[in-house]
Amino acid sequence: xxxxxxxxxxxxxxxxxxxxxxxxxxxxxxxxxxxxxxxxxxxxxxxxxxxxxxxxxxxxxxxxxxxxxxxxxxxxxxxxxxxxxxxxxxxxxxxxxxxxxxxxxxxxxxxxxxxxxxxxxxxxxxxxxxxxxxxxxxxxxxxxxxxxxxxxxxxxxxxxxxxxxxxxxxxxxxxxxxxxx
Numbered sequence: 001x002x003x004x005x006x007x008x009x010x011x012x013x014x015x016x017x018x019x020x021x022x023x024x025x026x027x028x029x030x031x032x033x034x035x036x037x038x039x040x041x042x043x044x045x046x047x048x049x050x051x052x053x054x055x056x057x058x059x060x061x062x063x064x065x066x067x068x069x070x071x072x073x074x075x076x077x078x079x080x081x082x083x084x085x086x087x088x089x090x091x092x093x094x095x096x097x098x099x100x101x102x103x104x105x106x107x108x109x110x111x112x113x114x115x116x117x118x119x120x121x122x123x124x125x126x127x128x129x130x131x132x133x134x135x136x137x138x139x140x141x142x143x144x145x146x147x148x149x150x151x152x153x154x155x156x157x158x159x160x161x162x163x164x165x166x167x168x169x170x171x172x173x174x175x176x177x178x179x180x181x
Contacts, residue, residue: 037104038114041097045118048093050129053079056086068133076126076133077140078149080156091160094118098164099171108169115165119157 057075060066075082083091098118102111123144130140144150 038101041101041114042118042121044097045094045122046125049079049090049122050076050125052086052089052093053082054129056082071133073130073134073139074143074149076130077143078147078153079126080153081149094157094160095164098161099168102165102168103172105172108165108172111168112162112165115161116158118161119154122157123154 053075057071058066058068079090098111098115101114102108105111126144127140131137
């Protein structure tokens, strides 16, 4: 008798779950667990990295806003030149985003991979902003890929992202080791 009651309860429970699933059918559910953090990090980079850059370079020495037509066009591709002027805010932003992308992951390679992909995202973003501001010109590719400054900027961006990701991985390992003890 007891086995019959247990199996009957399991069957009722299963039927309830099926009915709940049937009611939920038609609704879209997105799990923002891992992907949500990555998407949020990319949105922060999209809004903040060039937001800091543009807000600092669109003001002249007297504090007046200048037109984007008078803007130094190279600054969109060679952002390392204004790191000192922005008090390294872009560097800290990128470093901490990469740090947290790797720190929150159980498998650090996922965070490192997401951090490395931030650099091409920033590069594509610079091309898009350049084309929006100055029109579709080949000069954007020339500025990025035919000058040593373009490659130096990529090298600096990769160094910032990798250092943030690797330090995030090490800190996560240290904390998990201390929690196990």
